[in-house]
Amino acid sequence: MAAKDNKPTCPSYNDGAAYFDMGEHTLRIPMSLHTENRRRLQERLKARGLGGGDVVLLQGGSDSTRYSGDADNVFQQEPYFHWAFGALEPGWYGALDVASGRAVLFCPRLPEEYATWMGRIRTPQEYRQRLQVDEVRYVDEIADVLREMTGQAGTLHTLRGVNTDSGKTTLEAAFDGISRFNVNNTLLHDEIAECRVYKTKAEIEVLRFATRVSAAAHCSVMRKIRPGMKEYQLEAIFQYHSYYHGGCRHQGYTNICGSGCNAATLHYGHAGDPNLRTVGETDICLFDMGAEYYGYTSDITCSFPANGKFSNDQKLIYNAVLKASKAVMAAVRPGVSWVEMHRLAYRMMLEALKEGGVVQGDVDKMMEVNLGSVFMPHGLGHLMGLDVHDVGGYLEQYPPRPTPAGFRSLRTARTLEENMVLTIEPGCYFIDHLLDQALANPEQAQFLVPEAIARFRGFGGVRIEDDIVITADGMEDLAGDTIPRTVEEIEALMAEGQQEEVLVPQLHAQQKLDQ
Template sequence: MKKCEFKIDAKISELNPSVLLTLSGPNTDSGLQAKPAYFQGIEKFIVDSDILFPVIAECRVIKSPAEIEVLRYVARVSSDAHKQVMKQIRPGWHEYQGESVFLHHSYSVGGCRHMSYTCICGAGSNSAILHYGHAGSPNDRLIQDGDMCLFDMGANYGGYTSDITCSFPVNGKFSADQKLIYNAVLAARDAVCANAKDGVSWVDMHLLANREMLGQLKQGGLLQGEVDDMMAAGLNAIFQPHGLGHLLGLDVHDVGGYLSHCPERPSEPGVNRLRMARTLKAGMYVTIEPGCYFIEPLLNKAFADPNLSKFLVKDQIDRFRTFGGVRIEDDVLITQTGIDNFTFVPRTVEEIEAWMAK
């Protein structure tokens, strides 16, 4: 039998291209680098590895109708899987048992063989660790009655990602303190959901969420002073040391945040953690994920800084030292007039308690 050999350089030479464009560039969110294609004989061509990446990345920012349907599906599967976790979990479980319920439902019911990222299943003080659940902290804590759970999990279907976070009390009933912090984050989330749309600044949405949350904490007696002064001092970054959200698609932290034609990363506390500083466009798919965390080193830093400590009511905040944190994260499509929220889980205190009571 005669061996068939295919030489790609010979085939390309027949086309006589003036230049070959190869895809190479960084995902400014994840830091991952797309490596350019290589084949034997590529050296004989003029190759440009700079032009293509920003063009393809920008194409990925705006979702096509077909992509939207896949993203809607995987968000629904993940939503239902979160609801199963909330329905089944009990005090005395380990964190990984909640994760296993999510994995089982996503695969057995939704056909999602893979996750979009390592599941974060933090209970109690672990819920203040933003990326808990990695190999060094493998979701193995025993969940105690009275603990708050923060479960950040998303299934993957056909390469398309979801990223949803639910926070809830393991026993299904919010304490007064849990309700205070949860409702502060929910108010931040609701404010963004009501205002995000085509033409709105993502930086402004982050600041809106932070301002709303600090206002709620002040009403709850944890903070004192003017919210605008708190924001100017950077207190918002003590309680939410991460950005409002990120682009979502083929990567869970998708490309397109800081391309050459986009605004640069802001430098002010809080907004310097944003995954992008762009103006929203219809067709963008993003997470909205405000959070409030009681992180010991950050609290100590704030109490040691007179510019920040003047806003803190110490005897009130001290009782939250081991509280952990709350995050509420939805996957939403930006439209001309608002958002299309693909996340379907109980969100209010009353909805969560009613669902878990079943």
């Protein structure tokens, strides 16, 4: 019989280790990331006068199945809970004592049969060591432990607030017996959301890793694209590369793989249009895809010609967007208004479109009638972190959402500050109903060149999206120099890829049922 020490084991990820990774080729993340996040939250709450008897309580996400069936949805942790505690399993709660910083997690007490179907049951002590908290108890003990933490006169602070991007209300902690506690659900939301706006060094490192994995995956798509492929086949290349090479199991959002006219649909790729068009020889492609690592996401858009060579019209529109992107990147720094950056993007793009003969007249007057919103109806970018459209954009103490077209799609109107992470994503699209509205509006129609507008109908669009962090004196592109951005760089990368052999899966028509 083999000695006990030599007994084979089947460890799960990072058993006993106080870090997360997906293998030696991926980023190792220490659980001190969450310790630092809790400390920051504790300091903010103390500054609001909280102390003895005040306890933050967050509830993690729950497992769910597809409708009435028993097929599991792939679980992803609730972001506020993940930000504070790092536990990736469903059914957990976490508590933070504001006065002392003591952190207690509560895990489900699993039945014996769990070990048969789902794997070894870990002890609270194992979780405590891995997650680097003060204590791990069972969920069925939560009322007794929280009473000990709050005392008779203390307060539980639960998370309740509305996400200004989704319009959804946050998951507020609830458990049997909570009615016997003093509960405050009005203070925590804005304080923890504000913490999430400013990223720590550890969080920026995770976001940098996710961004660079995504950048490499985009480059793989550009090398492997061939006219005749389906859009979803190119999406599959991105997903394969980001998961196989970067350990990014999840995508930050539904991938947008628009070719030709589909490149003008801002959120293409949804269930009604699931990236299913065949890519044409002369198409412009707009691929907006971002991988997620340890809950932290990236969000990158690359636009390029399907055949690897920009036409004159494609080059005109691409360079107009690139001009806007470069101008914003040169201007962002602490103290700059994000609304003004949106306005700068419009101006730069309109100047380039005027040079290309798409619009005519005085650019200042075009700005007065908001002509830029005809070509770019979305906002310049958004905060990014554990959510692709991250929280904190419109908290009560900051400027409200602007109202003009285009500007009202901005996901924040804040002034930029160091350690904010945002996307910069100017775009230029030819969307029929917006063009029709502009042509019917004398204030805007006077600036449009009708022949050029007619030529670009059906063109699609171009977007260039980069992920940045605001630094003390400017910004850092989290992807570094890994993404080709100029026309020449893109054409060179795609020419290299065209020398490689690519296996294109053959698509066969569905056989008739009677065969």
